[in-house]
Every structure is written in C-alpha cells, then in structure tokens.
Amino acid sequence: MSVTKKAVEKKATRAAFGDEIVRLGESNKDIYVVDIDIGKSCKTDKFIEKFPMQHINVGIAEQNGAGIAAGLATTGKIPFISTYAVFGSLRMAEQIRQEVCYPNLNVKIACSHGGLTPGNDGGSHQAIEDMGVMRSFPNMTVIMGADYHSTRKLIAEAAAMYGPVYLRFTRDAVPMIYDENETFEIGKAKQLRDGADIAIIANGDTVRLAIEAAEQLEQNGVSVKLLDMHTIKPLDVDAVKDCLDIGRIITVEDHNILNGLGSAVAEVIAEAGKGQLARIGVQDRFGESAPYEKLLEINGITVENIIAKANKLLTN
Amino acid sequence: MFSTPLVIQVYKYMSLQEDHLGTGVWHMQQTSVEQLKQHAIELRKTAVTMVYEAQSGHPGGSLSAADVISALYFREMNVDPANPKWEDRDRFVLSKGHVAPIQYAALALRGFVSNESVYTLRQYGSPFQGHPDMKKCPGIDISTGSLGQGLSCAVGMAIAGQRDEKDYRVFAMVGDGECQEGQIWEAIQAAVKYKLDNLIVFVDNNRLQIDGFCEDVMPLLDLEKKFDAFGFDTTRIDGHSMEQIVETLDTFAKQKNGKPKCIVCDTVKGKGVSYMEDQAAWHGTAPNKEEFELAIKELEGGLPV
Ligand SMILES: Cc1ncc(C[n+]2csc(CCOP(=O)(O)OP(=O)(O)O)c2C)c(N)n1
Ligand SMILES: [Mg+2]
Numbered sequence: 049m050s051v052t053k054k055a056v057e058k059k060a061t062r063a064a065f066g067d068e069i070v071r072l073g074e075s076n077k078d079i080y081v082v083d084i085d086i087g088k089s090c091k092t093d094k095f096i097e098k099f100p101m102q103h104i105n106v107g108i109a110e111q112n113g114a115g116i117a118a119g120l121a122t123t124g125k126i127p128f129i130s131t132y133a134v135f136g137s138l139r140m141a142e143q144i145r146q147e148v149c150y151p152n153l154n155v156k157i158a159c160s161h162g163g164l165t166p167g168n169d170g171g172s173h174q175a176i177e178d179m180g181v182m183r184s185f186p187n188m189t190v191i192m193g194a195d196y197h198s199t200r201k202l203i204a205e206a207a208a209m210y211g212p213v214y215l216r217f218t219r220d221a222v223p224m225i226y227d228e229n230e231t232f233e234i235g236k237a238k239q240l241r242d243g244a245d246i247a248i249i250a251n252g253d254t255v256r257l258a259i260e261a262a263e264q265l266e267q268n269g270v271s272v273k274l275l276d277m278h279t280i281k282p283l284d285v286d287a288v289k290d291c292l293d294i295g296r297i298i299t300v301e302d303h304n305i306l307n308g309l310g311s312a313v314a315e316v317i318a319e320a321g322k323g324q325l326a327r328i329g330v331q332d333r334f335g336e337s338a339p340y341e342k343l344l345e346i347n348g349i350t351v352e353n354i355i356a357k358a359n360k361l362l363t364n
Numbered sequence: 365m366f367s368t369p370l371v372i373q374v375y376k377y378m379s380l381q382e383d384h385l386g387t388g389v390w391h392m393q394q395t396s397v398e399q400l401k402q403h404a405i406e407l408r409k410t411a412v413t414m415v416y417e418a419q420s421g422h423p424g425g426s427l428s429a430a431d432v433i434s435a436l437y438f439r440e441m442n443v444d445p446a447n448p449k450w451e452d453r454d455r456f457v458l459s460k461g462h463v464a465p466i467q468y469a470a471l472a473l474r475g476f477v478s479n480e481s482v483y484t485l486r487q488y489g490s491p492f493q494g495h496p497d498m499k500k501c502p503g504i505d506i507s508t509g510s511l512g513q514g515l516s517c518a519v520g521m522a523i524a525g526q527r528d529e530k531d532y533r534v535f536a537m538v539g540d541g542e543c544q545e546g547q548i549w550e551a552i553q554a555a556v557k558y559k560l561d562n563l564i565v566f567v568d569n570n571r572l573q574i575d576g577f578c579e580d581v582m583p584l585l586d587l588e589k590k591f592d593a594f595g596f597d598t599t600r601i602d603g604h605s606m607e608q609i610v611e612t613l614d615t616f617a618k619q620k621n622g623k624p625k626c627i628v629c630d631t632v633k634g635k636g637v638s639y640m641e642d643q644a645a646w647h648g649t650a651p652n653k654e655e656f657e658l659a660i661k662e663l664e665g666g667l668p669v
Contacts, residue, residue: 119520
C-alpha cells in the first residue's frame with residue numbers, strides 16, 4: 049500500500065459521492081438517486097443535471113424516500129438515498145429496517161455530514177450514533193471511507209454488490225491518503241502499517257489522525273500496526289484477530305464510543321479473551337456548534353490522545 | 365423442523381394443482397360479478413379458517429377487504445401465478461399488512477400457492493408469515509406489517525413503471541386507521557408530484573382500528589376530500605358492492621390523466637360474520653371452535669355480500 053506522502057491536498061468525502069455517482073449513473077441506467085431536498089449539499093447536483101430520469105426528489109420526507117427507494121429496488125433499480133447521516137440513519141431508521149433490510153432489497157443509503165464534521169451546525173446535525181444504529185440491522189453493510197479516493201472505490205463496490213449498504217461521508221475536507229489506483233474490498237481492512245507493539249484500528253476521518261500518531265510513535269521506537277477499518281459491518285474479524293498477538297489495541301472513530309467501530313472490535317477481543325483495548329471516540333455526549341477540529345479535541349479524538357493511550361497500554 | 369418441507373410443499377402443490385374453477389384457460393376480464401362474489405365468500409372462509417387454525421391473526425380487517433381483493437385477483441390484476449416475479453405484472457401492496465390472511469387466501473385460490481399450504485399461517489417455517497414477506501411467499505410484491513410504509517413502496521414501484529414505460533399498474537390497500545400515519549401523506553404528495561396514474565389506492569374505510577372507532581382514537585375526517593385536496597382523483601364506493609367495485613375499476617381507475625387514483629371503500633370490519641361486524645374486539649382475535657363453526661356457517665349461508 050502506498051500512503052501519499054504529500055498528504056496536503058484535502059477533499060470532503062461527500063465530493064467523492066458526487067463524482068462517483070455520476071460515473072455509476074453513466075454506465076448503469078438502473079442507478080437512481082433519491083434526494084430529500086439536500087441534493088446540493090450532498091453533491092448530487094451533477095447527477096441531477098445529467099440523469100434527470102434516474103433522479104427523484106421526495107422533498108423533506110425521509111420516511112417516504114426510504115419507502116420509494118425500496119419500491120424502486122423491487123423492480124431492479126439500484127437507488128442511492130442521499131441525505132445527512134443524522135436523518136438517513138434515524139428519521140428513516142424503521143423504514144430502512146422494515147422495507148430495506150427485512151426484505152433485503154438493493155438500496156444504498158449514502159449520507160453526508162457524518163460524525164462531528166458538520167461542526168458549526170451544532171449537535172442536532174452531528175451524527176454520532178448512525179453507524180451503531182445501522183450495524184444493528186441484519187443484512188446491512190456499514191462503511192465509511194477515510195478519504196476521497198477510498199470513498200469513491202467503496203461506493204463503486206457498494207453499487208456492485210447486492211444488498212443494503214449504509215455509506216457515510218464527511219462534510220468537511222479531509223486529507224487525501226490514498227492514491228487513485230488503490231483498491232478496496234468491502235469487509236476487508238486496509239493495512240497501512242505493520243508493527244509489533246501497538247495495533248491501531250481507525251476508520252473514516254480519523255484514519256488521518258491514526259497515521260500521524262503512528263508516525264510519531266514510530267519515531268519514538270514504538271512499532272505500530274495500523275488498519276483502516278472502512279467497513280464496520282461485516283467487520284474484518286480476521287484482521288482484528290491478527291492484532292491479538294500484539295495484544296494492545298486502540299480504536300479511533302468519529303462516532304460515539306458506544307456501538308461503533310470500538311464496540312465491534314471489543315466484541316471480537318472479548319470473545320477471544322485476549323488483549324487489551326482502548327477506545328477513542330465521541331464520549332457518549334452530544335456535540336455543539338464549534339469547529340470540527342475543536343469538537344474532536346473535546347472528545348479526545350486527537351493525535352496526542354492516541355499516543356497517550358498507546359503509551360499507557362505499553363506501560364500496563 | 366418445518367423450514368424446508370413447507371416451502372417445497374407450496375411449490376409442489378402449485379404445479380400439481382388443478383384449475384379449481386374448471387375453466388381451463390383463465391379469462392380474467394370475463395369473471396362475472398357473480399363469480400367474484402362467490403370467490404369473495406371463499407376468500408373469507410379461507411382467511412377465517414387460517415386464523416382459526418393458527419389461533420392467531422386478524423379476521424376483522426381481512427373480512428372488510430375481501431371484496432376488493434376478490435375483484436383485484438380474479439378480474440383486474442394482470443398477474444401470472446406460474447411466474448410470480450414476471451416483471452410486467454401488476455403489483456399489489458397490502459400496506460395494511462396485518463390482514464395478510466385475505467391476501468394469502470387469494471394467492472391460494474388464484475394458484476400462486478396450494479390451497480392446503482396456507483393453513484400453516486404463522487407457523488415456524490411457513491411462507492405465510494404473520495405479515496406478508498416477499499422473501500418467503502410467492503406473489504407478495506413487498507413485505508409489509510409496519511403501518512404507513514407500504515404506500516411509499518407502491519409509489520416507488522409506480523415511478524419505476526412510468527420511467528421504464530411499462531404498462532403495469534400498482535394497486536395498494538391502506539387502512540383508514542393507517543392513514544393517521546404521516547408517511548401516508550408523504551407518499552400521497554409524491555404520487556401526485558410524479559403524476560402516477562398507474563397507481564390505484566384503496567382505502568379500506570371500515571371506521572375501526574385497534575383501540576376503537578377511528579373517530580374516537582384520532583378522527584380522519586373525510587378521507588375522500590383529503591385525498592382529493594392532495595391532488596388525487598378520488599371516488600367513494602360501497603366496498604362490499606361487487607357491482608360498484610367492478611364498475612369503478614373498469615372506468616374511474618383506468619383514466620390515464622396524469623393523476624393517481626384513490627377509491628375510498630366504505631366497508632364493515634368483520635363483514636360476513638355477524639358477531640364480528642363492527643366490533644373492534646375482532647381486529648386481532650382468533651375465533652374458538654364454536655365461533656369458528658358459526659362463522660363458516662354464516663359465510664356459507666352467503667350473508668349478502
Ligand atoms: C407502525 C405501526 N404501528 C402500530 C401497529 C399495530 N397495529 C396493527 S393493526 C393496527 C390498526 C390498523 O387499523 P386500520 O389501518 O384501520 O386497519 P383495519 O381496520 O383494516 O384492520 C395497529 C395499530 C402496526 N402494525 N404498525
Ligand atoms: Mg380500519
């Protein structure tokens with residue numbers, strides 16, 4: 049794997065959705081977008097312009113949007129519902145359960161504004177529990193890419209597989225990590241580093257923090273294994289088990305520490321009865337209006353905290 | 365232990381089943397009003413028997429829906445029991461999914477599944493789940509059970525038909541109580557926006573829900589006017605008059621004028637079984653042996669439907 053060293057260029061992963069959905073719509077007329085009056089900010093505007101006959105806007109009616117997507121899917125369409133993560137996972141949660149997951153229909157839920165990224169919008173708009181909710185539904189796949197290119201690849205993979213997928217994007221720009229040719233497989237962790245002292249498992253917009261923490265730890269002689277766990281369901285259980293010999297594991301996520309990546313990894317570790325875990329994530333509290341980076345800091349989702357947790361595990 | 369055998373059984377009977385109507389080729393549009401009334405009686409008997417056998421299920425709303433279901437399955441809908449997933453078929457969405465027994469009865473009488481198999485209703489391994497399950501039961505176009513959601517799915521199917529320039533139509537049935545769900549009105553808005561004249565919605569206006577009369581639980585006011593105000597072509601009929609149902613399907617429902625159709629059907633919950641009629645208590649209660657025998661006797665006696 050090749051981590052782009054010139055990691056200065058930044059792009060929001062919602063832009064990856066906007067670009068990839070156009071590419072998909074071009075080659076497959078069954079690809080539909082169901083918008084819920086936030087097309088512009090979810091980046092579906094190019095798709096709307098190019099493929100009006102593959103586009104539906106249901107207005108501010110999330111529940112109906114999910115049901116319509118399910119109905120479309122029964123006829124062989126591949127609808128992508130596009131909205132904000134907080135609404136896509138909660139306002140239509142029961143509809144996704146009943147009409148998408150229960151009948152296992154080929155509907156994708158593509159959500160921008162994941163985690164704390166809609167910082168200034170405040171706590172009402174920060175989706176901190178979405179992946180946990182989605183992870184609870186049988187048949188659902190739950191994904192958050194770490195950067196623009198990986199997100200595009202994962203969207204393409206999601207379109208190519210049959211079944212419900214929840215995809216979560218950032219509102220804010222995050223550094224480019226991967227180069228364009230990198231490949232990704234749903235349900236398979238991406239190993240960014242191999243190491244022997246500490247294993248860090250991160251996903252989404254926190255992967256960049258984990259990369260930086262790992263680099264600093266290495267400089268201090270700590271050997272770090274680093275995984276980008278873009279798919280939290282199905283979790284790459286083997287990849288987690290491969291960390292058990294190291295025994296000191298840190299998870300990092302822009303999500304509540306309950307029910308997200310940290311919990312999924314904890315389940316594997318607890319069942320194995322081996323290893324120690326430190327979870328970094330939103331501290332089971334609602335957010336507030338603030339810059340995204342500030343909100344991360346309040347919750348300890350920082351390079352410094354990853355390093356501190358690593359050092360603590362190493363001295364245990 | 366039932367899991368596989370039951371499913372196999374269903375398909376086996378499907379292929380072995382003789383045409384119970386003895387007509388050989390099925391000429392749907394020629395099914396007479398008299399025959400449709402007879403079928404409705406059969407559907408009612410089968411549904412009540414299913415609920416009795418299972419000692420669980422929803423007889424009241426099954427009985428109120430029976431006449432419309434009979435007209436749809438035996439005259440109106442272009443479906444193929446031998447190819448339930450045929451892509452050009454008309455769709456039926458039972459948004460009030462708890463009355464699955466009446467749809468299962470129609471699927472059996474129409475030859476999608478065997479007549480015997482439906483009595484496994486609500487048993488482990490049965491295709492006939494408590495609420496319609498498209499993964500388990502042939503002829504179910506979408507799984508339902510959570511009220512307020514099915515109509516949105518019907519809208520999605522109708523949009524797909526329109527975009528693909530297909531001729532199929534989508535029929536949906538909602539309960540009157542179900543219309544208290546906000547999502548119903550979201551779906552209605554979308555149906556009007558997208559000019560879905562391939563969508564026909566029946567409201568089973570039986571005036572009852574679980575906790576009593578809709579009027580007391582949460583008044584719906586005039587549903588005909590409400591659908592009309594939202595932009596549907598709307599009409600109101602006696603949902604137990606086969607003549608009116610057929611007439612409405614033949615004329616009103618066939619207009620290609622860019623407007624979705626709503627048929628408010630005034631019905632009686634429990635219709636055809638005297639002691640169940642207009643009784644909220646029979647919404648989701650199974651009859652005991654005596655009650656069951658009386659029900660069948662009354663239905664066979666052909667209380668005017
Ligand atoms: C979302 C949801 N809430 C509650 C229920 C429980 N429930 C089942 S049937 C019913 C009453 C339905 O009344 P109505 O729509 O009038 O149907 P009908 O009278 O034809 O039985 C209720 C509340 C449900 N199935 N779904
Ligand atoms: Mg009712």
